[in-house]
Amino acid sequence: MDLLTGMNNAVACIEENLEGNDICRKAARAACCSEYHFSRMFSAIAGVTLSEYIRRRRLTLAAFELQRSDTRILDIALKYGYDSADAFARAFYKLHGINPSEARGAGTQLKAYPKLSFHITITGADEMEYRLEDIDFEVRIVGKSNLVSTRQALEQVPALWQEAAQNGLLEQLVAMAWEHPKCRMEGLLGVCGKEASIKDDTFDYFTATRYDGEVPEGMNELILPPHLWAVFPDTVQAWGRIYTDWLPSSGYMLADLPCIECYYAPDSGRRDELWVPVVKGKE
Template structure:
């Protein structure tokens, strides 16, 4: 399938450049998506970040070179695989293999090898996925925006979850709710006024925007907030079952994972620039969430 071909093409590029510079923009271009979208997809499918995969593969190849009996110096191998000094290389090597690079030259020493990834379709079972496809015109949202690095670094808040925590604690979410207008007719009856939208504009190759948002209408008070127009899209919408608050993390994680690992590779659709909504609500006295993914026919 075309989705699998693109993902494997991106892995081919990474593998061909493990001993050189890997441009995340080129990786994403091979996969026909944004850098944030590729890294997010990769993490959900593999349970490891793209940066960690590259680190493991480079240290696997470095160990093979140290064991092959050649005359290459440790410092040269360190530089080859992207480490600025033998010290940083030795630290990373020991963290992965449990031994120093010098010890890796010894006959019979135990090392770890992480093989190249390949993306395939696998049969996981017959559990149904509830979803619907809806086309909606453009609409406006407004709210509190954060821009985050894809590797989770930078100044706090470093993650969308921390953004939620901060603005719940200081009352900003309640204030945003009070300034929201009526929910538009095209959203579900179970939804609250405040939601979240992700990747609705480009912020840089290694960053993405995330906004705690409300829908804008004539009654909304948007003063002091960031306002964004969401273009017309086709949306793949995945609703959760009602759940208690302690089940929320696992529920939303499962929805995301099943979208990336089960639905997207087989449905004949592709994401549009990674645009996503997290819609929150309540149903039957329990919590409820819908994930909206902007998609188009592949």
């Protein structure tokens, strides 16, 4: 499935489930993507977070319903995911600038946020650095595996690195990291699970490095097969632009392997990089 098809499938799924639960997980499944990666991808492409888009769509439909029906405000609040009329009223006021009861008055001005639809557009001429790395041998990654919630990954992953710095793991990984360099996937590695298409509530996150020695006690190993990688400097910027700029025009698709953030030694002269597993798209 190509990127645009997946994103439009996800938006259709969101629309079908605005009155239900687990909407983020269902949308990620519709896009054939992990919830963790889907939330990043959605924010990068849409320019708004997934949770904020869902909130706006729900409050848009709630406003329509208030205007065209006499359904109780509490019933509408519960229908669109709010636990109480008060919580609904606060959210409604924040978006529309009026209370729900006022929305029923004639001539009331409200805001409507339409359903998103994704298309390929030319957005500018900003260059985007990348290179392709064809690693023709197995890569052995060793590190500490931690169970991460897909919904809280953006908060939990930085906390794992902070914990590693405090408990000595980071120092141990650094000592392992630059022994016998074998390929350019060196340094400290942040590996999201074992497959890019994580669809469960949790996944294993590796704080790790490439290493060929004996696996230290308390660590795990992950073997990556020979594969083609697209490599981008500046991981923060790359996470967004691979979805909006590079993938739609490159002829490549994401492969079923984890994306890996590579953090290099301060004196290496290299910028941190995002390694993205890719395969050629269908003609």
